[in-house]
Amino acid sequence: MSAPLLSVRELKVVVGGRHILHGVDLDVAPAGVTALLGRNGAGKTTTVRGILGLVPRSGSVRYDGHETVGMTTHQLVRRGIGYVPEDRGVFAALTVAENLRLAERDADPAYDLVHELFPELRQRARQAAGTLSGGQQQMVAIGRTLLNRSNRLIIADEPTKGLAPRVVTEVAVALERAAQAVPILLVEQNLALVRRLAGHCVVVADGRTAHAGPAAELLADAEKSRTLLGVGRRADAATGPGGDR
Amino acid sequence: MSTVVLLCITGLGLGALYFLVASGLSLIFGLMDVLNFAHGALLSVGAYATWWAASHSFGYPLALLFGTAVGTLASVALELGLIRPLYRRPREQVLATVGVGLAVPALLSAIWGADARTFPVPGALAGTFTLLGASVPVNRLVLIGAALVVLLALRLFLGRTRHGLVVRAGVEDRAMVTALGIDVRRAFTLVFAIGGAAAALAGGLAGLYFGSVDPTQGGSLLIFGFVVVVMGGLGSVSGAAVACVVVGLVQQFANYYSTAGLGDLSVVVMLAALLLVRPSGLTGRLA
Ligand SMILES: Nc1ncnc2c1ncn2[C@@H]1O[C@H](COP(=O)(O)OP(=O)(O)OP(=O)(O)O)[C@@H](O)[C@H]1O
Numbered sequence: 343m344s345a346p347l348l349s350v351r352e353l354k355v356v357v358g359g360r361h362i363l364h365g366v367d368l369d370v371a372p373a374g375v376t377a378l379l380g381r382n383g384a385g386k387t388t389t390v391r392g393i394l395g396l397v398p399r400s401g402s403v404r405y406d407g408h409e410t411v412g413m414t415t416h417q418l419v420r421r422g423i424g425y426v427p428e429d430r431g432v433f434a435a436l437t438v439a440e441n442l443r444l445a446e447r448d449a450d451p452a453y454d455l456v457h458e459l460f461p462e463l464r465q466r467a468r469q470a471a472g473t474l475s476g477g478q479q480q481m482v483a484i485g486r487t488l489l490n491r492s493n494r495l496i497i498a499d500e501p502t503k504g505l506a507p508r509v510v511t512e513v514a515v516a517l518e519r520a521a522q523a524v525p526i527l528l529v530e531q532n533l534a535l536v537r538r539l540a541g542h543c544v545v546v547a548d549g550r551t552a553h554a555g556p557a558a559e560l561l562a563d564a565e566k567s568r569t570l571l572g573v574g575r576r577a578d579a580a581t582g583p584g585g586d587r
Numbered sequence: 588m589s590t591v592v593l594l595c596i597t598g599l600g601l602g603a604l605y606f607l608v609a610s611g612l613s614l615i616f617g618l619m620d621v622l623n624f625a626h627g628a629l630l631s632v633g634a635y636a637t638w639w640a641a642s643h644s645f646g647y648p649l650a651l652l653f654g655t656a657v658g659t660l661a662s663v664a665l666e667l668g669l670i671r672p673l674y675r676r677p678r679e680q681v682l683a684t685v686g687v688g689l690a691v692p693a694l695l696s697a698i699w700g701a702d703a704r705t706f707p708v709p710g711a712l713a714g715t716f717t718l719l720g721a722s723v724p725v726n727r728l729v730l731i732g733a734a735l736v737v738l739l740a741l742r743l744f745l746g747r748t749r750h751g752l753v754v755r756a757g758v759e760d761r762a763m764v765t766a767l768g769i770d771v772r773r774a775f776t777l778v779f780a781i782g783g784a785a786a787a788l789a790g791g792l793a794g795l796y797f798g799s800v801d802p803t804q805g806g807s808l809l810i811f812g813f814v815v816v817v818m819g820g821l822g823s824v825s826g827a828a829v830a831c832v833v834v835g836l837v838q839q840f841a842n843y844y845s846t847a848g849l850g851d852l853s854v855v856v857m858l859a860a861l862l863l864v865r866p867s868g869l870t871g872r873l874a
Pocket residue numbers: 357358360362380381382383384385386387388389428
């Protein structure tokens with residue numbers, strides 16, 4: 343693949359004296375979706391948080407050709423990163439409109455796109471985000487990243503977790519649409535979705551990179567995906583949108 | 588009846604002082620998780636600066652403005668000089684504010700003496716007026732009016748401005764604010780400026796209320812400020828507004844109808860009772 347937009351080497355994270363990441367390597371291609379996979383507790387979320395500087399980290403995180411390990415989170419994000427955290431990170435006491443407004447960085451935010459993909463957000467603009475359903479909150483979280491056309495990378499941590507199949511589809515459509523313009527680093531347990539969206543994938547296990555390569559190749563290899571991801575049919579069925587099995 | 592009216596207005600006046608102290612404390616704690624023990628010192632800085640200016644024939648309004656400005660600057664200096672460098676060391680941060688809270692009164696008594704200094708109250712504010720048969724000091728109304736203006740200004744700031752939006756979001760989840768590309772530390776400096784301004788204003792008004800300034804005023808008002816913050820719900824400005832009225836009134840009435848000093852005790856008992864029933868305070872909400 344051409345020169346990666348984001349290139350992580352030997353990423354190590356220690357939280358509260360505990361070594362959580364021992365050395366994660368990953369590259370995010372300058373286009374399309376790169377999936378970050380791994381079992382529960384493998385260190386996917388910590389990897390993402392480490393990349394963004396939300397936890398103290400060491401190693402190398404090169405973004406757009408620049409080393410960013412010395413930067414603060416807001417400095418890095420201002421270079422064009424949209425982040426959808428695992429817990430969605432919406433501000434419960436703020437309205438939907440306020441949540442979106444807070445995320446505006448561009449002079450001309452793409453509300454047309456956000457409202458086209460998630461019309462509900464327009465109707466619920468004045469509703470406190472804390473009273474939204476999980477799916478609607480996820481729309482706010484994703485909407486925030488789509489608002490800034492200047493974003494050059496989106497990092498989404500399990501955006502379909504715990505969502506009803508219909509909403510999973512809606513989120514998948516939004517991600518697919520976003521991926522046409524911006525590369526995405528996608529943490530996802532829903533392998534049907536990974537199959538549909540991702541070109542490349544990186545697998546972490548026990549805080550280390552255990553595998554990297556084309557997503558289709560890994561998913562086609564039942565034996566390998568079972569050992570690396572610990573998923574049989576069961577995990578797939580638990581979160582899958584159906585239709586792809 | 589006239590006693591009740593007087594006690595009410597005086598209680599509200601005192602409550603106004605508590606609110607000015609508590610609103611800043613509450614915002615600072617809500618956003619930064621810093622219990623600012625130096626907040627009383629900021630009040631004292633404001634009180635002495637106002638007193639100094641008023642004694643040098645500034646005229647009270649201008650003196651109050653001067654005192655508030657000095658307190659604001661002191662607060663910003665405190666944030667930039669002490670709080671920010673200790674950002675990742677919360678325990679040291681609190682200790683630093685305790686240190687400032689002790690050092691400033693010591694410094695003030697070293698310069699102007701430990702005794703109370705008479706505050707030059709302007710003639711227009713020294714008098715009383717009659718309300719429902721009670722003869723009420725005019726300055727109580729000034730205090731209440733100032734607190735209402737600050738409450739309104741804070742609500743507009745929090746509800747209508749981008750900086751206010753950042754503060755409200757930061758109270759909920761600081762890390763997520765930075766993950767949206769916002770430098771939340773600027774909001775820290777801002778809430779210290781706002782909190783310092785309100786505390787210093789309280790200092791200048793306390794001089795009016797008590798008729799004198801002394802180095803310990805800030806510390807004793809701070810204690811009730813903390814009570815109001817905890818009762819109102821940490822980080823909630825509206826909660827603080829409600830709590831300060833309750834605390835001011837209960838204190839006045841208890842002090843009058845029982846032995847003096849029981850008012851302060853009843854406030855503490857009330858706080859304990861409230862915390863047992865509602866651990867998150869009256870509202871648990873911001874703005
Ligand atoms: N703040 C923390 N303190 C202590 N341990 C932590 C902390 N954060 C994460 N861990 C541990 O680090 C490991 C990796 O956690 P992480 O959240 O990165 O996993 P994950 O791959 O995202 O899992 P999941 O699929 O369940 O979301 C887990 O064992 C977790 O318990």
